Amino acid sequence: MGAFFQFDGLLDENDLCNMHEYREQLWNHVKHLRSVKLYGRRNFGKTSVVRNVIQKEWNKSKSKRISIYCDFYAASSIGDIAHEMTTAFAAALKAAFPASQKIQSVLQDIKNIRPVYQITESGFELSLKQQKRDAIPDLPDVFASISALCKKRNLEILLIFDEFQEIARISKAQAIFRSLLESMPVKKSVIILGSKTHLLDNIFSKPAAPFYQWGYTVEIHEIPHEIYHRYAQQRLKKAGVSISFDDSVVFQDRLLREPEAMNRFFDYVGTSCENHGLIKRERLLECFERLLDDSRSKLSVTWDRFSANERCFLSALALSRGADKITGSNFAMNTKGISREGARKILKRLMDDGIVISIDGFYTISDPYLCAYILKYWTRDREVAH
Incomplete structure (x- = not known):
């Protein structure tokens, strides 16, 4: 809480x-x-x-x-x-x-x-x-x-x-x-x-x-942007903080409009920026990065449970910001070494475990923080290693 x-x-x-x-x-x-x-x-x-x-x-x-x-x-x-x-x-x-x-x-x-x-x-x-x-x-x-x-x-x-x-x-x-x-x-x-x-x-x-x-x-569908923004503003007001509607939409979308993920982020904003009035987007981005850093150990435990091919698949999904066809050429470029049939099996397994979901026909990583972790730490570390 x-x-x-x-x-x-x-x-x-x-x-x-x-x-x-x-x-x-x-x-x-x-x-x-x-x-x-x-x-x-x-x-x-x-x-x-x-x-x-x-x-x-x-x-x-x-x-x-x-x-x-x-x-x-x-x-x-x-x-x-x-x-x-x-x-x-x-x-x-x-x-x-x-x-x-x-x-x-x-x-x-x-x-x-x-x-x-x-x-x-x-x-x-x-x-x-x-x-x-x-x-x-x-x-x-x-x-x-x-x-x-x-x-x-x-x-x-x-x-x-x-x-x-x-x-x-x-x-x-x-x-x-x-x-x-x-x-x-x-x-x-x-x-x-x-x-x-x-x-x-x-x-x-x-x-x-x-x-x-x-x-x-x-x-239960996604909460309309304006309704969640009002909800967030009411709670941020208690912290002496506010955000613009445009910035609220940016971070709602970044967090896949998942109420749990949004509540976690905006609570972090409230506690980190207490009594600072209107918080600009740059400060919100800093809060997101700090929250991700604070969650790194927990997310790394989750990440370590995946096989090498599953990590490759999830990295490709994170880099593509979602994919409508996991067997298409664009997605396959980032999953070299995994056959089409192998990709289908990985997708089924990850969906059965709730790691990957389909939103409006696009496959994406269900946890927006795990997706951000992959982009910040895993893909970067792979680039450094190469």
Whole structure:
């Protein structure tokens, strides 16, 4: 979290920019117990608006409601999905029934899985196990237990699945998940969040896919320049700083109009130039370079994880400021030694990992700071070496 802008975590509703329309769309779907998929690039505020606005509103709007938030970012198998769902279910129970006496009564309504309840100095801990073994319950048993609880207690449930595109990589996961959701005989709303559009397309857009044409769609777009500029000016004013609209646009575009990246940069401007009034572009450029220098160690760790061919590919992408064809002659000039087929495989791998994204038909590095790091340090060092 910064001094004047919020980043590196979930944002509260007051810190979200240009989210009112999306909030209204989402809440309208949720309150009518619909299923909805929420699209948007990473770091665009999807999880913040769902968790800190929609989920909170759901939990407080009626007493007969429960919500489960589950993040599949690290899931790579059906077992991982079951583990994440089990952990999320236990957390939801603890949040919905915080009183120890109340939750003991609730746990009696859960079927197929065994609650493990432990009193601690700060309250209690809750985990869920298989009935006869000290192991994570199977996924069907988790869904059956959720349904049994909701039916017994007459609860409406909000199910939130974040980074849902990861199940596209898991064999048969889509069909299993769709079947389990459809078999829940309860009043429910489901929100699915995702940031990797090409993987989400495989889940929702292909006629043969289990989730084809599933649910309603809400998509978070880039914040209009003038709206983010007003948002930034309001916060920079607290630091005794302002910037021109033209300069604001330059740096918004340089940071791919990603809210997280923009908040980080303008917070740095506010703390570095406090009480300096209007900040000229030259000073803003200096701030950007200093912020990049301060982040060099962290970015170098990320950079070191890539193979030599991946570095070559990413360097070419950074130098070209994006490319519409990674097999074209212009791009190939900077990727000597990588075949066309090799370039396609690298692109797929980097897109699957969220390192490269497609914006308006152009492939680009998703992290604007990593792109700037490559241009400042890696390509320069290569030129010096040669």
